Amino acid sequence: MELTLLGTGAPDGLPRPECPCAVCASARGALARAATALLVDDALLLDLTPGAVFAAARSGHSLTAVRQVLLTHPHDGPALELPAGLPPAGRVPDGQVLTLISGHRVRAVAMDAPGTGYEVMSPEGERLLYLPPMAAPSGLADRVAEPYDMVVGDVIGRPDAVARLRAVGAAGPTTEVIAVHLDHDAPPGDALDRRLAAAGARAVPDGTTLVVGEYHAVPDVPRRTLVTGGARSGKSLEAEQRLETFPEVVYVATGGRRDGDGEWAARVGLHRERRPAAWRTEETCELAELLASDGPPLLIDCLSLWLTDAMDRVGAWDDATWAGSGEEALRKRVAELVRAVRRTRRTVVAVTNEVGSGVVPATAAGRRFRDELGRLNAAFAAECEHVLMVVAGQALVLRG
Numbered sequence: 001m002e003l004t005l006l007g008t009g010a011p012d013g014l015p016r017p018e019c020p021c022a023v024c025a026s027a028r029g030a031l032a033r034a035a036t037a038l039l040v041d042d043a044l045l046l047d048l049t050p051g052a053v054f055a056a057a058r059s060g061h062s063l064t065a066v067r068q069v070l071l072t073h074p075h076d077g078p079a080l081e082l083p084a085g086l087p088p089a090g091r092v093p094d095g096q097v098l099t100l101i102s103g104h105r106v107r108a109v110a111m112d113a114p115g116t117g118y119e120v121m122s123p124e125g126e127r128l129l130y131l132p133p134m135a136a137p138s139g140l141a142d143r144v145a146e147p148y149d150m151v152v153g154d155v156i157g158r159p160d161a162v163a164r165l166r167a168v169g170a171a172g173p174t175t176e177v178i179a180v181h182l183d184h185d186a187p188p189g190d191a192l193d194r195r196l197a198a199a200g201a202r203a204v205p206d207g208t209t210l211v212v213g214e215y216h217a218v219p220d221v222p223r224r225t226l227v228t229g230g231a232r233s234g235k236s237l238e239a240e241q242r243l244e245t246f247p248e249v250v251y252v253a254t255g256g257r258r259d260g261d262g263e264w265a266a267r268v269g270l271h272r273e274r275r276p277a278a279w280r281t282e283e284t285c286e287l288a289e290l291l292a293s294d295g296p297p298l299l300i301d302c303l304s305l306w307l308t309d310a311m312d313r314v315g316a317w318d319d320a321t322w323a324g325s326g327e328e329a330l331r332k333r334v335a336e337l338v339r340a341v342r343r344t345r346r347t348v349v350a351v352t353n354e355v356g357s358g359v360v361p362a363t364a365a366g367r368r369f370r371d372e373l374g375r376l377n378a379a380f381a382a383e384c385e386h387v388l389m390v391v392a393g394q395a396l397v398l399r400g
Helices: 022-026 052-058 159-167 189-198 235-241 262-274 287-292 303-314 319-343 364-382
Strands: 002-007 037-040 044-046 068-070 097-099 105-110 116-121 127-130 150-153 176-179 209-211 224-229 250-253 280-283 298-301 348-353 386-391 394-399
Touching (some): 002 052, 037 052, 235 348, 250 287, 287 298, 319 364
Parallel strands (some): 044 068, 250 298, 298 348
Antiparallel strands (some): 037 044, 386 394
8 A cells, every 4th residue: 555645744734824933934845844635545535735736746646546535634714625536525424434446445533632533454454544633543442453554643743642552552563653744843853853763653754655564664762761951951851752652651750759848749740740641650769670670661750869869878968978888888879770771671761960060069068969960870871872961942962
């Protein structure tokens, strides 16, 4: 089954008309995207968009053989003019199955937002799932018999849609996930590629033709990632986004609770509200045990609070204790953590604070913490395939 993406952008396209934002300003040339529309084997058109005939021609195809036009979502604005020769466009009730004269079978899939998804099966048996913008499948079975060969959907706007499909086996390790409906909330350029790769997905330019079910290299999802940055740099959000398409994640909070501290409780609450409901939280500093066990991905936030706890345990804040036994005890605990990171079989994303670039701490204990966190960050980073530094919300790749 051959799939041509006539457009890959949001319904208003990218750049949006009259939008002055930075992403729209940079979405020119090859980075510009028309509204998403899919042409399947030159016989089925999913979503009718302005300029579909010209988009098909630019990609070396024609719409003259199209036998069915299906819409996935309400189209705002004036009615589109139907190109000559195309059958009327419409939507199919959820659950209904159409069999086209070309031999394709199309089933309408219920969504959790206004719109309809479509499962397309070729005469040879390849299966494609196309999802409308800002929507995810609803009413999925607990387990499906086999995964789709390809899923095309709003990976940036609704990453939980991919997570839901993976949770029930509808998207497997070999399922090709293509991001469409790309809007100006998606990062531009290489940043988009990195974010999608972490989700096991990719984006392609308008006019790209793909073969559904064809062997392709699975995007490289790193096992271990360290995200560093300063206070309020956006490092925690960056870490969370790298795991938002996984069906299960264990969020490891190393800071614990601070009774009577309303400001700390508010911080924790904000983090919890933006995390997917399916994620499980564990408040612990016993990271080596978690890393050694099997299970879903871990998001550790953060190493600086883990170090604070480790230094508390060995009495590192007291100069005499530090000189006597504290330093050696801390070295052993850090080495245990680093060994666990090296040996873990779990996917891990860890957050830490970048130190040493600002004011020198006024106390010996403060300088000790700064030095030990720098050493910990370096040792942890040495065991990670990907290392990112976040500055002003922008992720800079240090490794990977």
